Amino acid sequence: MKRFGETETIFQDMDRLNPNTQTYKPESLPERESELNQLHSALRPATMGSTPLNVFVYGPTGQGKTVGISLKTNQLQQYANGKDMDLTVVTVRCKGMDKSYHVMTHLVKNIREKRLGPGEELPSGYQQKTLLSMIISELEAISGTVIVVLDEIDAIGQDDYILYELPRAEPKGVRLSIIGITNDLQFRDNLDADVRSSLGEDEIEFAPYNADQLNNILSRRAAGALRKTEVQDIKNPFESLDSQILDSDVVPLASAYAAQESGDAREAIKLMFRACRFADDNGEPVVREEHVRQAHEYLERAAVERGIKSLPTQRATALLTVVQAEISGNTPAETNYLYSVYNKFCIKSDINNLSERRFRDKLNDLVDASILARKRKGRGRGLGMTNLYTLEVQVETVLENLEGDSRLSDLIPNIIHHRHRQ
Ligand SMILES: Nc1ncnc2c1ncn2[C@@H]1O[C@H](COP(=O)(O)OP(=O)(O)O)[C@@H](O)[C@H]1O
Ligand SMILES: [Mg+2]
Structure with missing residues (x-):
């Protein structure tokens, strides 16, 4: 066994290379100067006694949105503290909250904690409307300029109640600004036109590096x-x-x-x-x-x-047909051969039987995920083309990662048994 402290290291401060945002935050983002300047322009009214603009920030993951918005709002907070300005920034990370309702409970809690210190509980058992009034009275209790950051707001999907209501709320004595951040472009495009225009007074795009x-x-x-x-x-x-x-x-x-x-x-x-x-x-x-x-x-x-572990049942079953084909020496395998294996699997494991066409879609999804490989082959003169599938990963890798899956428990032991007989 190795002993700690025994070997020399090339590291001085590992945290700086740790991609986890909580561990280390860069002090500056020179690659996002123009995006952060746009944010600067939207927030600057706060320093002039006016209401900062609502901003909608969008772009794929890993583009410095979370860290950039936090740098900029911290900078504004520091400025405000120095000037004795009444400014509060409240952030809710919405990841995993699938409804406006959840976001609102966290918003109530987080605003309260800004006023009273940590340790507040999430409100529970209230109606949506009541929660909205609670948010408004919390905002009024804090007063001054309040910037609400809703990060990864796409989590709420279709349920955009909070995004519709919050920009329209008029808490007394509060200059309220909302920054909505999304990783999902589709979410922005699907937003109700009213919501989009009130939330996105300014829109800032973080394009891929x-x-x-x-x-x-x-x-x-x-x-x-x-x-x-x-x-x-x-x-x-x-x-x-x-x-x-x-x-x-x-x-x-x-x-x-x-x-x-x-x-x-x-x-x-x-x-x-x-x-x-x-x-x-x-x-x-x-x-x-x-x-x-x-x-x-x-x-x-x-x-x-990770991809294999989280496959939905139909895709996992489609993958197992190729595993079966591989074990019995039948790869590269044609769709219709795999489909016949699939039909047997469906009977054995009581899985809803898809049409051949939809089954082929599942195979192609697996190709997109780099789990299967696909080749096209002519069937012979005038007979068109056919697809041939092989595994892009080891049989072992698939079986190991699907073995514990109860939905497939009628299939996997058989496949493994078959394999050992080969
Ligand atoms: N311009 C940059 N300079 C240094 N680190 C960056 C930069 N942009 C992003 N990062 C780092 O990349 C990771 C992802 O950034 P994050 O702000 O969480 O992205 P997003 O919110 O867009 O998904 C974080 O660890 C962050 O510190
Ligand atoms: Mg983020």
Whole structure:
């Protein structure tokens, strides 16, 4: 067994490469200067005794929305504190709250806590309307300028009551501004036109980072995280990176991977963190390209495994038909062959039987998730084309990740049994 404190480390402050927003928050986001300037413009009225504008912020995950809005509102809060201005920022992270109702209970609690300190309970058992009045009276009790940040508000789906009512509420003695943040563009497009226009007095888009921006982000975060490095000039992070710890192609490779896949800074940081940890855990003094490749493979595999674990029943069953085909030596397999296996599976496990066409959609969903691979083949002259499917992952990986699934408990033991007989 390894002993703690025994080996040298390349890290100085690991938290800086930890993508978890709670662990470390960057002090500045140079890549989001223009977006944060737009936010600045919307919030500035607060410093002039007027009401800041309602803002709708949107863009895919990992684009610095949460961290950027928090930087900017903190900055305003500090300014207000210095000027003895009456300003309160209340944030609700709506992730996992599937109704306006939940958001409202948290809003009541969070506003109360701003006034009375932590330890307030979530109100329960009230009607929606009553909760709205509670929010309004809480706002009036706090008074002054109040900025309500609703992060990941897309969680509420169709139930937009709070977004409709809150901008229309007129708490007395309060200058109220709402910042709604969403990762889901569809949510913005589906919003009721009234809601969208009242909430989105200003709209700010956080578009995906490109490889250059990710390069700078990673360089800055790595510079603070790794040893013997000093961040002298934040605008030119490459100069401050210790080339002895980080091979020169490491950051560009990690950025290229992340830019190709999503432009998600969290994914880029995760990849970089994993690569550095691989090197460090091996007691190696230098992070090399190879560690990045290894980390990429590791994370991709982990994502696929999570994907397999969370497959809906029909897709999981479709996947098992290909596993069965593979075990019996019948891959690449045609759709109609897999469909006949599927029909047997449906009888065995009492699963609702889809049409061949819908079954094929499930196979193709699995291709999109990189769990299956698809090839097209001509059936012969004048007979059109057909699809052939194979597994993109190991049989083992699928079985391990679906084994405990009770919906499939009539199928998996059989497949495993069959496999051992081969
Ligand atoms: N420009 C940037 N510089 C440094 N770190 C960043 C930058 N943009 C995002 N991050 C980091 O990436 C992660 C995701 O950012 P976050 O604000 O949570 O994204 P979003 O809310 O858009 O999903 C966080 O760890 C954050 O610190
Ligand atoms: Mg966020």
